Amino acid sequence: MHEAHEALETYKKKDVNKVVVRFKAVGNAPIMKQNFYKITASNRFQAVIQFLRKELGWKQGDPLFTYINLAFSPAPDDTVANLFKSFSTDGHLIVNYSTTAAWG
Amino acid sequence: MLTRSDFDQACKAYVDAHRNARASGVKDYPAGWIWTEHPYVLNLGYLSRTRHLSGTPHPRTDVGEADDFNHPSVEEDDAVWHSTEESLTCNQYVVYSATFGVPAFYFTLHDRSGSPLALEQVVQSALFRPNTLPSPDGNTFAVTLPHSAFSLLSQGDHPTLGTPSWYLHPCNTAEVVGEIMAEVEEGRTNLLRCMEAWFMVLGNIVDLFAGE
Numbered sequence: 025m026h027e028a029h030e031a032l033e034t035y036k037k038k039d040v041n042k043v044v045v046r047f048k049a050v051g052n053a054p055i056m057k058q059n060f061y062k063i064t065a066s067n068r069f070q071a072v073i074q075f076l077r078k079e080l081g082w083k084q085g086d087p088l089f090t091y092i093n094l095a096f097s098p099a100p101d102d103t104v105a106n107l108f109k110s111f112s113t114d115g116h117l118i119v120n121y122s123t124t125a126a127w128g
Numbered sequence: 129m130l131t132r133s134d135f136d137q138a139c140k141a142y143v144d145a146h147r148n149a150r151a152s153g154v155k156d157y158p159a160g161w162i163w164t165e166h167p168y169v170l171n172l173g174y175l176s177r178t179r180h181l182s183g184t185p186h187p188r189t190d191v192g193e194a195d196d197f198n199h200p201s202v203e204e205d206d207a208v209w210h211s212t213e214e215s216l217t218c219n220q221y222v223v224y225s226a227t228f229g230v231p232a233f234y235f236t237l238h239d240r241s242g243s244p245l246a247l248e249q250v251v252q253s254a255l256f257r258p259n260t261l262p263s264p265d266g267n268t269f270a271v272t273l274p275h276s277a278f279s280l281l282s283q284g285d286h287p288t289l290g291t292p293s294w295y296l297h298p299c300n301t302a303e304v305v306g307e308i309m310a311e312v313e314e315g316r317t318n319l320l321r322c323m324e325a326w327f328m329v330l331g332n333i334v335d336l337f338a339g340e
Contacts, residue, residue: 051307089332094311095324096156097331099257110154120311126304126329
């Protein structure tokens with residue numbers, strides 16, 4: 025019974041575990057006053073993109089591209105937890121963002 | 129902006145650096161590209177690879193509610209191969225665009241019988257990340273963003289093979305990759321890094337790990 029309780033507690037903890045994300049502007053993208061944010065790890069990366077859009081005041085159609093460590097573009101369904109585990113540096117996950125339209 | 133010779137070097141360096149997909153399954157740099165040159169004309173080299181994507185399943189007819197027919201409901205068995213689900217062959221190429229001095233992404237997409245897909249199906253296929261391309265809106269040969277001078281996705285001949293392909297228009301590529309290279313840490317602004325940055329930008333709309 026005690027083990028079951030502990031197991032449940034562990035899963036509960038996972039849900040609220042937050043990780044630090046650091047946003048870094050690329051090119052002419054607007055720079056935010058605050059760059060470090062704590063985000064719940066179980067979120068999908070899509071939530072980070074939406075959060076960034078809101079902070080920048082960028083509407084849905086405006087071009088916004090996000091990258092991890094200037095290495096790759098994460099899929100919106102990747103979880104923040106997995107990205108953090110594989111790519112964090114110095115305790116935070118670097119998310120670069122650009123507003124330059126890449127296509128057309 | 130890359131010269132043709134820069135492009136050749138960059139591609140070869142990339143092939144060497146990212147020969148195989150990471151054993152850990154981490155999806156950062158798309159791997160498995162092959163460098164091919166024209167059999168007798170110089171300076172027409174390109175990268176290529178083939179991927180098999182799962183196609184959009186045709187709408188399945190419902191089995192029907194068990195209550196209506198007094199029959200036990202048929203359970204969906206995941207082990208059964210659904211013949212309505214297509215496997216698409218996608219040939220992907222990275223070629224040098226002489227006009228813009230940058231790499232450009234060309235591809236073909238065929239179904240199992242070898243027929244090329246129509247634009248509408250291409251846009252909705254697993255090759256592209258969902259909701260990244262605008263709808264073709266009845267156009268059958270190109271997809272264009274509003275207020276844009278060039279089509280984003282249109283048809284053209286592969287520069288070396290001469291075969292009909294789809295390609296993503298590279299006119300903004302130099303600017304975007306340039307911006308990224310400006311942020312790259314000192315001492316790493318080499319051709320390989322440039323190629324990696326290009327794949328990173330491409331990865332925004334093309335799912336470079338589909339079919340792996």
